Amino acid sequence: MEFSTEFIKILDYLCEKFGVVIDWSSDNIWPYIETLCNKYINWNIATSIMWIIVGIAFFIIAFFLYVKGNAAVYEDDWACYMVGVGLSAIIGAAIVSKQVYDIITCIYFPEILIFEQLQTLAYGFGK
Numbered sequence: 232m233e234f235s236t237e238f239i240k241i242l243d244y245l246c247e248k249f250g251v252v253i254d255w256s257s258d259n260i261w262p263y264i265e266t267l268c269n270k271y272i273n274w275n276i277a278t279s280i281m282w283i284i285v286g287i288a289f290f291i292i293a294f295f296l297y298v299k300g301n302a303a304v305y306e307d308d309w310a311c312y313m314v315g316v317g318l319s320a321i322i323g324a325a326i327v328s329k330q331v332y333d334i335i336t337c338i339y340f341p342e343i344l345i346f347e348q349l350q351t352l353a354y355g356f357g358k
Contacts, residue, residue: 241349279330289323
């Protein structure tokens with residue numbers, strides 16, 4: 232399997248910043264790069280699952296606020312609870328939808344995440 236020239240340019244740039252010279256076409260580097268990429272994808276899936284749990288917690292908070300709001304005696308209290316319900320539900324939906332998108336990307340097209348991470352590292356070093 233061959234690396235694309237852009238991928239090799241980014242890796243060379245990163246190595247240059249660290250002062251390391253590596254022949255990326257050699258056979259001993261490829262298994263390490265594959266392992267590293269697989270670990271990154273698995274890490275991304277694990278953190279996405281953690282954030283999905285946080286998003287679900289926002290939905291649970293919204294549910295309890297809704298129940299508490301329906302039991303409110305005063306209309307002003309009810310309005311405050313419903314604002315909390317709306318905000319919690321919107322935040323929960325945003326978190327869950329973004330993380331589900333990330334998991335789908337990790338499963339079906341992980342190269343996007345790896346390329347974006349390499350670009351972020353390359354630009355972070357002052358390119």
